Amino acid sequence: MTSTIFALSSGSPPAAIGVIRISGPRAGAALEALAGPLPAPRTAALRWLVDARGDRLDRALILWFPGPRTATGEDLAELHVHGGRAVVAALQAALGAVDGLRPAEPGEFTRRAFANGVIDLAEAEGLGDLLAAETEGQRRHALAIAGGALSRQVEAWQQAILEASARIEAILDFGDEGDVDADEARPRAIADGVAAGIARLLAAPPAERLRDGVRVVLAGPPNAGKSTLFNALAGREAAIVTDIPGTTRDVIEAPIVLAGQPILLIDTAGLRDGDDPVERIGVARAEDALAGADILLWLGDPGAAPDHPDLIRIGARCDATGHRAGVDLSVSVHAGEGMDRLRDLLIDHVRALLPREADLAVNARQRAALEEALEGLHLATSPDALLFAEGLRLARVALDRITGRAGIEDMLDGLFGRFCIGK
Amino acid sequence: MxxxxxxxxxxxxxxxxxxxxxxxxxxxxxxxxxxxxxxxxxxxxxxxxxxxxxxxxxxxxxxxxxxxxxxxxxxxxxxxxxxxxxxxxxxxxxxxxxxxxxxxxxxxxxxxxxxxxxxxxxxxxxxxxxxxxxxxxxxxxxxxxxxxxxxxxxxxxxxLNARLHFGMRHVAGGRVGEGASVPLAEQLRALDLPMARLKTGTPPRLDGRTIDWAALDRQESDADPWTMSPLGKGRVAPQLFCAISRTNAETHAIIRGGLDRSPLFAGVIEGQGPRYCPSIEDKVVRFGDRDGHQIFLEPEGLDTHLVYPNGISTSLPEDVQIALVRSIAGLDRAEIVQMGYAVEYDHIxxxxxxxxxxxxxxxxxxxxxxxxxxxxxxxxxxxxxxxxxxxxxxxxxxxxxxxxxxxxxxxxxxxxxxxxxxxxxxxxxxxxxxxxxxxxxxxxxxxxxxxxxxAGMVGPERRAWFESRMAARQRLEEATTERLSADRMADTGAQVTRDGSVRSLGEWLRFPGVGADTLLALRPALADIDGDIIAEFRTDAHYAPYLARQEDEIQRLKSDDGIALPADMDFAGIPGLSNEMVERLGKARPSSIGAAGRVRGVTPAALAAILVHARRRAAA
CATH class of the missing domain: 3.50.50.60 (FAD/NAD(P)-binding domain)
Structure with missing residues (x-):
């Protein structure tokens, strides 16, 4: 017997409203226990909620969604209560006392929706991202995935590969008996087309950047003004600033949002060969941060800047040192000079690194499956028809892992639907 | 007693x-x-x-x-x-x-x-x-x-409940000339096993003496002397040739003209026929745009003139069968010895x-x-x-x-x-x-x-044959572990690029340019091993990289097959399964989660639900 779970589904109290969700076979019984007879499905009703002793807990809006056509695929109830801590706690206690109910684990509602076939894996992942979305770009992207945009694209590829498979299988199983089109050019063209599409998607920026932010690393020699600039960009005194070279020992991170773009700002220890063991560790960490940087803000001698594909050379403290040659931009935090231009420049660079709104971005799991599919399609360029078919099969298996599964019978359906086959 | x-x-x-x-x-x-x-x-x-x-x-x-x-x-x-x-x-x-x-x-x-x-x-x-x-x-x-x-x-x-159709005429029976076994069938029905109805068909049989063989393309028996079984005396019977012809626009017109008297299209046959060797009337209806379908004329034996025209299985009435056969190149004067017919039957x-x-x-x-x-x-x-x-x-x-x-x-x-x-x-x-x-x-x-x-299924003769074959394979494997350079291979006559690569001899065998002759030149001691064993070994090497790739997948499958599902699993009691899935799973009663995943229409989400349910049950 599946257990029935409940949880506060809105943000943590105190808040104006608290939404408590109950999902599972005893959701209806639990609603009746607290609110009396079930209201009409999918219609809000205003009721007094009471506990087992009959004590009134809150006057609330309740909703009843009988399964399976619900968000979780199970019977589902919602209590829209007043969002005070005591009210929510009392209701959770009352629900916990109902037989067969228990508090939900993190993500359990979504997991049930997946387990009950309401959403597929890609949609579940999108939904997870949607709930965690903090910026506008993240929200739009997560909404597209949760709405099945990636699933639809993958399904289109699956259909195409299925057709190519059906054609090549017909040639393999019936080619010698006449009656089938023995031309391999068409299935090979289909496979090439899908391979190109997957390669394009893989070339797009990864979804993790949307979730975790673009990694902008400030680096340079000691006492170059990195931490001052870092604090200015972060809008708070996150890093300690002194005139003493080597003040910043560790890597300091601050998530910020510029024009709706998520950025992870990273300050690092000044790069130099020192004797202080703590500073040496800090420099090693700085070098690691540099290696993982999406964008590098270099505050040292422009000629000494490390090799990086997305490098911005900054001439800092331009109010004191004057404008240096060879830099992309001169700024002075104290004079406020160049800061707006720096932000604009950063936004441009960040935008180029994030998936555009029209783009589908994939996460690491999806990327691995797509890479495997692509590998299969590369094998499918083998002149041996058998290996071609094997490559298509590998691609199907890999794509199936993203959304669903297309069995051999689906392929045979494709095969027989398209061809006249003599015995 | x-x-x-x-x-x-x-x-x-x-x-x-x-x-x-x-x-x-x-x-x-x-x-x-x-x-x-x-x-x-x-x-x-x-x-x-x-x-x-x-x-x-x-x-x-x-x-x-x-x-x-x-x-x-x-x-x-x-x-x-x-x-x-x-x-x-x-x-x-x-x-x-x-x-x-x-x-x-x-x-x-x-x-x-x-x-x-x-x-x-x-x-x-x-x-x-x-x-x-x-x-x-x-x-x-x-x-x-x-x-x-x-x-x-x-x-x-x-x-089981077999019925033969010759045009619109039908009789009970399994094959022409044999009765259908009815009482046993009644008993099986009483067991209440699930049953369904299927149909299959056969083409008319022709008198080979009335076929114009000279007008047709011949297909000779393969010259390469392979056999179906490695045991036995090889090819003992004289070899005959087959011939190939095609239906044409006229054939198709004749078939369309007779469809109103076809049990298949007049609704008399209810059983589901195969997608892959459909009757000729099926092919003409379903693939109307094709201008012809291939027919293989296959002799039925050494002491008979009967010829089996593979590709024109039909249950059309007699006059239509005669006309359609005679519209085909090489068959314009062919006599039909036995008309084609369809068989409908129940199966479990x-x-x-x-x-x-x-x-x-x-x-x-x-x-x-x-x-x-x-x-x-x-x-x-x-x-x-x-x-x-x-x-x-x-x-x-x-x-x-x-x-x-x-x-x-x-x-x-x-x-x-x-x-x-x-x-x-x-x-x-x-x-x-x-x-x-x-x-x-x-x-x-x-x-x-x-x-x-x-399992005790193999007699002594094959057992001895198999053991000597495995011994030969073993020798082949042991003799091909040494790593050799591309130069060495090329010097021995293999068609490989001198790119400095080094591989075991076994791996070299996967390249098309490395033949059995190269192997024997390097390892003359293997000369007594049968050619087909060496061929199998080379083919193994050819596919080895792809087989290695499949290994993970197979291991996953086997581990899924290792998660047993109880024989009395109540699929209807698992939330989230569609009625269709419940019905299919109930009929197939998969014995493992792997098998459940192979039941058609069962999605990964459904599998997850089944797995969770089975685990919960096991824990209860």
Missing amino acids: PDSFDIIVVGGGHAGTEAAAAAARMGARVALVSMRRDMIGAMSCNPAIGGLGKGHLVREVDACDGLIARAADHAAIHYRMLNASKGAAVQGPRVQADRVRYRAAIHELLADLPSLEIVEGEAASLRLGGPEGRRVKGLVLADGRMLAARAVVLATGTF DPRALDSGLAVRAMEGLFLAGQINGTTGYEEAAAQGLVAGMSAAAFAGGTQPMRFDRTESYIGVMIDDLTLHGASEPYRMLTARAEYRLRLRADNAPTRLTGAAIA
Whole structure:
């Protein structure tokens, strides 16, 4: 017997409203226990909620969604209560006392929706991202995935590969008996087309950047003004600033949002060969941060800047040192000079690194499956028809892992639907 | 007192003879019950054995010491390796067999099995016992004789409610000239097993003396002297040629003109026919844009003039059949000796069976062949082998051999049948086997003979042959481990690029430019090893990188197959499964989460729900 779970589904109290969700076979019984007879499905009703002793807990809006056509695929109830801590706690206690109910684990509602076939894996992942979305770009992207945009694209590829498979299988199983089109050019063209599409998607920026932010690393020699600039960009005194070279020992991170773009700002220890063991560790960490940087803000001698594909050379403290040659931009935090231009420049660079709104971005799991599919399609360029078919099969298996599964019978359906086959 | 046996096999077709022989090889006392002794081993339909997928099954049955390949070699009057130009894994050996010689070979092979007795008689009913009569005790014959046995294998072909259609005329019966077995059918119906209706058909038979052979393209028997079985005397019968012709626009017009009198299109036939060898009227209707369909004219034997026109199976009325045949090039004066007809019959939904082809609801009852919804001699023979072996293991209390879909076409077929059922007559295709790179017709003994020996199914002659073959393979493997440079290979005559690469000799063999001659030049001591063993070894090397890639997938599959589901799992009680899934899962009763995943329409999400449910149940 599946257990029935409940949880506060809105943000943590105190808040104006608290939404408590109950999902599972005893959701209806639990609603009746607290609110009396079930209201009409999918219609809000205003009721007094009471506990087992009959004590009134809150006057609330309740909703009843009988399964399976619900968000979780199970019977589902919602209590829209007043969002005070005591009210929510009392209701959770009352629900916990109902037989067969228990508090939900993190993500359990979504997991049930997946387990009950309401959403597929890609949609579940999108939904997870949607709930965690903090910026506008993240929200739009997560909404597209949760709405099945990636699933639809993958399904289109699956259909195409299925057709190519059906054609090549017909040639393999019936080619010698006449009656089938023995031309391999068409299935090979289909496979090439899908391979190109997957390669394009893989070339797009990864979804993790949307979730975790673009990694902008400030680096340079000691006492170059990195931490001052870092604090200015972060809008708070996150890093300690002194005139003493080597003040910043560790890597300091601050998530910020510029024009709706998520950025992870990273300050690092000044790069130099020192004797202080703590500073040496800090420099090693700085070098690691540099290696993982999406964008590098270099505050040292422009000629000494490390090799990086997305490098911005900054001439800092331009109010004191004057404008240096060879830099992309001169700024002075104290004079406020160049800061707006720096932000604009950063936004441009960040935008180029994030998936555009029209783009589908994939996460690491999806990327691995797509890479495997692509590998299969590369094998499918083998002149041996058998290996071609094997490559298509590998691609199907890999794509199936993203959304669903297309069995051999689906392929045979494709095969027989398209061809006249003599015995 | 009834005559007592370990196993009773009902039916002397391809399934029945393999079942009886497999059980007898395992030492069981077997009664092979057939209405007519002389009809045992008859080829009821086309004269061909093997083909793509089907040839694989023949080689696999042979690897388990079955009959079909040796009988086919004895009877073969034409050999053809299908897909000879394509990869080794999809090459299909196929022969035309002389009916008389085939039947004689089967009789001879059966006579070699001392514990097998042929009982001539009509099976009337099963003798049942046990709680609620759910255990088989033996068989009652129509003349009142009683036979006792621990297990019964039914391999009765299309006998269940069979109906022959000649145009709009129809008669009851299994094959032309033989009666249909009705009382046993009534008893099976009473068992309340799920059943469905299928149809199959046959083309008109032609008198070869009235065919204008000179006007047609000839197809000669393969010159390369391969055989179906490595055991036996090789090619013993004279080789004949086949011919190829085509239907044309006029043929199609004649067929369209006769559709109103076709039982298929006039609604008389309700059974589901195969998608892959449809009747010619089906092809014309479904693929109306095609200007012609290929026909193979296959001689039926050495001592007969009968010719089987493969490709024009039909149940159209007589006058239409004559007209359509005569519209075809080379057949303008052809005489039809026997009209084509369609057969409709009931079959048991094979999802009622377990992986040993035992009926779950009736202890000791096994089903094999067309009764399970399959078509074809090879599919029947392979099921007969499985059912006979499983019945003998059941009766003797020994461990049966399990056929896995990652290791054999037999395993693919059993898995497909018991999980998906047969919505149309099931025919083997290489496309059904997802791991076909390893399931080749040329390596069937390597894959299966060892396990068949362990199950006690293999006689001494094949056992000796197999052991010497494995010893030879072992020598090959040991002699090819040394790592050699590209230069060394090229110096020995191999067509490889001198790119400085170094590989083991075994790995070098996967390159097309490294032939058996190079191997023997480097390792002259291997010269006494059979060419086909070296060929198998080279093909293994050729596919090795791809097989390694499949290994993970197979391991995943096996681990999923290792998660057992209880036999009485209540799928309807699992939230989130659609009604369709519940119905399919309930019928197939998958024994593991892996098998459940192969039931059609079951999504990964549903699998997750089943898994969670099974775990929860196990914990409760």
